Amino acid sequence: MKTWRKLSLSLILFCVVGAAAAVEPININEADADTLQLLSGVGPATAAAIIEDREMNGPFDSVDGLTRVSGIGEVSLEQMRESIVVE
Numbered sequence: 597m598k599t600w601r602k603l604s605l606s607l608i609l610f611c612v613v614g615a616a617a618a619v620e621p622i623n624i625n626e627a628d629a630d631t632l633q634l635l636s637g638v639g640p641a642t643a644a645a646i647i648e649d650r651e652m653n654g655p656f657d658s659v660d661g662l663t664r665v666s667g668i669g670e671v672s673l674e675q676m677r678e679s680i681v682v683e
Contacts, residue, residue: 621681624662625655636675642667656682 622631624646632643642665649665650656659682662668 619679621679623683624659624680625650625682635679637672638676658682 622635624632629640629643629647632638632646633640638646645665645667646662653664656662656664659677659680660673661682662680663670663673
């Protein structure tokens, strides 16, 4: 019985981790607030700040340009770098 539980748990974890790894990167030039909040460290206020900056200053030229948004520094950017793109 223990072996069956371990096997089941391993299979579930494999599926969850595999699904998380298959998530498409978020285009920060087009994403809405709900989508931006899927990023690590981005809550409602930061998502709104990203959108406001994008509307005021135009699209981001690079992922690194996200640091121009108040509340996003180098540490925050590194946490989300693999999850974002600029298109």
